[in-house]
Amino acid sequence: xxxxxxxxxxxxxxxxxxxxxxxxVFDKLDVKLVEIDDWTCCGATAAHSMSExxxxxxxxxxxxxxxxxxxxxxxxxxxxxxxxxxxxKMILKNIYEVPWKVTGKAKVYxxxxxxxxxxxxxxxxxxVLRPLAGLNLVSYYGCQMVRPPKITGFTDYENPQTLDxxxxxxxxxxxxxxxxxxxxxxxxxxxxxxxxxxxxxxxxKKAHQAGAEAIIVSCPLCQNNLDMxxxxxxxxxxxxxxxxxxxxxxxxxxxxxIQNFRMHLTDPLPLLRKKGLAD
Amino acid sequence: MEQAIEKTDxxxxxxxSKPRRLIGDRGDHFLKxxxxxxxxxxxxxxxxxxxxxxxxxxxxxxxxxxxxxRYVQLGWREELLRSTxxxxxxxxxxxxxxxxxxxxxAKTINHLRNMAFHSSVVPAEKVLAVFHETFVNELxxxxxxxxxxxxxxxNRHPDVLKEKIKSGALKEELALGWEMFRKGKLKILPxxxxxxxxxxxxxxx
Numbered sequence: 135x136x137x138x139x140x141x142x143x144x145x146x147x148x149x150x151x152x153x154x155x156x157x158x159v160f161d162k163l164d165v166k167l168v169e170i171d172d173w174t175c176c177g178a179t180a181a182h183s184m185s186e187x188x189x190x191x192x193x194x195x196x197x198x199x200x201x202x203x204x205x206x207x208x209x210x211x212x213x214x215x216x217x218x219x220x221x222x223k224m225i226l227k228n229i230y231e232v233p234w235k236v237t238g239k240a241k242v243y244x245x246x247x248x249x250x251x252x253x254x255x256x257x258x259x260x261x262v263l264r265p266l267a268g269l270n271l272v273s274y275y276g277c278q279m280v281r282p283p284k285i286t287g288f289t290d291y292e293n294p295q296t297l298d299x300x301x302x303x304x305x306x307x308x309x310x311x312x313x314x315x316x317x318x319x320x321x322x323x324x325x326x327x328x329x330x331x332x333x334x335x336x337x338x339k340k341a342h343q344a345g346a347e348a349i350i351v352s353c354p355l356c357q358n359n360l361d362m363x364x365x366x367x368x369x370x371x372x373x374x375x376x377x378x379x380x381x382x383x384x385x386x387x388x389x390x391x392i393q394n395f396r397m398h399l400t401d402p403l404p405l406l407r408k409k410g411l412a413d
Numbered sequence: 414m415e416q417a418i419e420k421t422d423x424x425x426x427x428x429x430s431k432p433r434r435l436i437g438d439r440g441d442h443f444l445k446x447x448x449x450x451x452x453x454x455x456x457x458x459x460x461x462x463x464x465x466x467x468x469x470x471x472x473x474x475x476x477x478x479x480x481x482x483r484y485v486q487l488g489w490r491e492e493l494l495r496s497t498x499x500x501x502x503x504x505x506x507x508x509x510x511x512x513x514x515x516x517x518x519a520k521t522i523n524h525l526r527n528m529a530f531h532s533s534v535v536p537a538e539k540v541l542a543v544f545h546e547t548f549v550n551e552l553x554x555x556x557x558x559x560x561x562x563x564x565x566x567x568n569r570h571p572d573v574l575k576e577k578i579k580s581g582a583l584k585e586e587l588a589l590g591w592e593m594f595r596k597g598k599l600k601i602l603p604x605x606x607x608x609x610x611x612x613x614x615x616x617x618x
Contacts, residue, residue, distance in 0.1 A: 143557045144560075146559070147559060147561065147598065147600040148560050148593065148598040149598075150598070150600070172606055173606075174557060174612060175552050175558045179504070179548075180544065180548035180549060181549050181552055181616075182523070183523045183526045184545060185527060185616075185618060186450075188615055192612070192615060233614070277506060278504075281505065282509045282510050316469060317470075317503050319469070319470070319503060321503050321504065322470075322501065322541070324541065325500070325538055325540035325544055326473070326540075327582065329470055333470070397596045398596075
């Protein structure tokens with residue numbers, strides 16, 4: 135099975151560890167990711183508030199490229215997924231004149247939802263070499279991936295399950311908490327760091343209260359934001375993983391190098407060593 | 414009556430260029446315009462305040478989300494475009510998701526931000542306003558947004574630079590930037606997309 139892969143701008147820069155882990159994970163699965171050739175920015179998080187035309191037309195180039203390839207798109211970034219889905223919906227309504235040839239027939243998947251399908255979960259379970267036993271996680275979805283439900287198609291937008299299903303398939307324990315889809319405020323960090331810190335620190339605190347030793351996320355902005363706000367002396371420290379990093383750890387077993395985690399600002403190695411998952 | 418409207422609910426004084434009548438100057442012109450441009454059914458709002466209660470940042474706003482909808486109904490354009498609300502909004506879509514009447518609150522605020530951007534009103538959150546502008550400029554330069562270049566262009570903006578030096582955020586940010594560079598999180602050389610002409614055309618629309 136082939137899928138068109140739309141990484142998005144963050145995965146080139148501050149989240150390039152996410153991209154590497156995705157490549158490693160999909161190498162093991164029976165799904166081939168083909169990166170969309172010459173993809174462009176989807177406009178998140180600022181362009182779509184500047185004009186409606188940009189919101190619809192910027193992602194349209196990537197939709198058109200995927201259609202040309204004849205594949206469905208999978209996006210690892212929550213923001214990109216949201217923008218691509220929105221654009222596809224508007225293209226199907228046929229309101230705007232799009233400069234590229236696009237009909238909107240290529241479906242857009244969010245990566246977690248694609249991997250949480252029953253047959254993919256089955257496949258993940260088979261590939262696990264080293265189960266992440268005893269690792270208590272909370273999964274954090276953020277806002278753009280699940281909301282608004284009319285666009286994203288999530289029916290369980292108050293208590294989404296896709297990341298939890300994947301975490302359980304890897305052998306980890308995913309805990310319940312109430313802040314799965316509460317915004318972390320990453321988008322506002324540029325101008326109002328006070329708001330960003332208030333929102334993200336509350337998430338860190340609540341994750342700790344829920345008994346979590348780590349947070350798994352699927353959004354590059356959320357990961358960087360939650361990781362960054364802990365980057366000061368003292369305070370709670372909870373490592374924040376991309377879910378594919380943990381998949382890679384479980385799939386590769388002994389062979390998974392600790393170098394894969396070097397980009398984290400909050401060092402996850404003490405936790406992994408404690409659980410016997412890294413040497 | 415006029416004195417009561419000079420302050421919002423949180424007691425934040427709003428400076429108006431002229432005294433304000435209760436209903437906007439041009440009847441429901443503004444309401445019809447916003448409804449038409451966003452497709453949101455703003456007239457359906459019955460002020461249950463569910464959007465404000467769901468909003469994670471309503472405490473930092475001077476005009477709360479339910480008030481934004483009311484102000485649009487009343488045609489109070491100037492108060493809305495001057496508010497911090499339109500810049501503080503995270504577009505997390507909580508308000509839209511929980512509205513019992515399907516009013517697209519987030520889209521309305523988004524649209525007001527767009528209006529403020531194209532108006533002569535001085536934005537309440539200068540740095541955020543400049544950030545939005547810089548983001549679009551960067552997008553037009555390479556077709557993809559590179560964090561290193563984006564932050565570089567943003568910090569070169571005189572208003573932002575002044576503000577950041579004053580608040581001491583610049584030093585902090587440079588330290589963080591160095592940490593990110595050390596960890597390999599920054600891509601220094603940007604990728605340039607083909608078809609930039611079409612992308613620039615879209616951005617000019």
